Amino acid sequence: MTTPTFVTVAGRPTRVRIEGDPANSPVVLLHGIGRSLEDWGPQYARMRAHHRVIALDLAGSGFSARSPEPTTLEVLARGVLETLDVLGELRPVHLMGNSLGGAVAMQVVALAPDRVTSLVLVNSAGFGAEVALPLRLLAVPLLGELAVRRTTRGSARMAELLNFADSTLVTPARIDHALAIAEQPDASTVLLETVRALATFRRISHGWRERLIAATAEHARPTLAVWGDQDRVLPAHHLNAVRRAFPHADTELFAGIGHMPQIECPEDFANRVLAFLRDVERATPLTRARSTTRGAPRRRKAAATA
Structure with missing residues (x-):
C-alpha cells in the first residue's frame, strides 16, 4: 500500500496518492464535496495492476x-491540472470523479480537453436539481455557518450514513477520518463556498449545470456513468439526464447501492470500470454505448475502514 504524500502546487500543499507502473496509462481519481482520496480506498489495489x-x-x-x-x-x-503538471503527468488521462468530483472532471474537459482520454462519472453532480437536505441547508446564510461551526461525532456519523445503503460501512474509523477533515483550518469555509457556488436552499442551480454539460458535450470523450439506485445524496434518476446529455455514454445502475459504489460494491465497480477503460484503449472512439442494470444487490465484501 502506498502512503499519501504532499506536493507543492502553486505554492500550496496538495495531498496525493500515486500507485502503479508510471509507464501504464494514467487514471486520475477525484472525490466528492468535503471528502478525501480515502473514498477510493478499495480501488487502488484493483486498478494499479x-x-x-x-x-x-x-x-x-x-x-x-x-x-x-x-x-x-x-x-x-x-488545481487538478496544476497537480498533474507538478507530477509530470502530461499525457491524456482517464478522469474519474465521484459526486462533486464528477462535475470537477467535466470542468477539466471544458478547460483542457486535450488532457482527457475518457470520463468515468460516479453518482456525479451536474445532472439534476435534487440534492440531500443537509447540503442545501449549508446554502442558507447564518444557518450554514452554524451547521459547520463544530462537527460532532454524531453529526459526522449522520453525514456518513447518507453515503451508504449498507450502514455497517459507517465505521468508527470512517467517523474519525471525517472528524479529522472537519478540523482542518479551511474545511468549513471551503465547504460553504462550494455549496453556495452550486446550490440554493431549494435546489442545485440550473445555470452552471447547463453550461458545464454543453461545454463537456462540445469536447465529447468516451464516457461511463454509474450510479447506485439507493443514492440518498443525488438520486439515481439523474442517470437518465446523463443519457440525454451524453447519448454516447455507457451507463450502469448498481442495485442496492448508495452514493459511493466504489466502496460499497468495490469488485463489481472495478470490473465495470476496468472493462470500459480497456474498450477505450482498444478502440477510439468507443463505437457502441451499453446501458445495463444489475438486477440483484450483489455485494462483494466492501471495505470496512476509510
Whole structure:
C-alpha cells in the first residue's frame, strides 16, 4: 500500500496518492464535496495492476490547502491540472470523479480537453436539481455557518450514513477520518463556498449545470456513468439526464447501492470500470454505448475502514 504524500502546487500543499507502473496509462481519481482520496480506498489495489493511479485531495478538501481564490468548479479543476503538471503527468488521462468530483472532471474537459482520454462519472453532480437536505441547508446564510461551526461525532456519523445503503460501512474509523477533515483550518469555509457556488436552499442551480454539460458535450470523450439506485445524496434518476446529455455514454445502475459504489460494491465497480477503460484503449472512439442494470444487490465484501 502506498502512503499519501504532499506536493507543492502553486505554492500550496496538495495531498496525493500515486500507485502503479508510471509507464501504464494514467487514471486520475477525484472525490466528492468535503471528502478525501480515502473514498477510493478499495480501488487502488484493483486498478494499479493496469494503470498508473493518481488520486488527490481537491484544493481545500481533505488535507490539501485551499486556493487563495473563492472555491468554484473552475478553481478546483485548475488545481487538478496544476497537480498533474507538478507530477509530470502530461499525457491524456482517464478522469474519474465521484459526486462533486464528477462535475470537477467535466470542468477539466471544458478547460483542457486535450488532457482527457475518457470520463468515468460516479453518482456525479451536474445532472439534476435534487440534492440531500443537509447540503442545501449549508446554502442558507447564518444557518450554514452554524451547521459547520463544530462537527460532532454524531453529526459526522449522520453525514456518513447518507453515503451508504449498507450502514455497517459507517465505521468508527470512517467517523474519525471525517472528524479529522472537519478540523482542518479551511474545511468549513471551503465547504460553504462550494455549496453556495452550486446550490440554493431549494435546489442545485440550473445555470452552471447547463453550461458545464454543453461545454463537456462540445469536447465529447468516451464516457461511463454509474450510479447506485439507493443514492440518498443525488438520486439515481439523474442517470437518465446523463443519457440525454451524453447519448454516447455507457451507463450502469448498481442495485442496492448508495452514493459511493466504489466502496460499497468495490469488485463489481472495478470490473465495470476496468472493462470500459480497456474498450477505450482498444478502440477510439468507443463505437457502441451499453446501458445495463444489475438486477440483484450483489455485494462483494466492501471495505470496512476509510
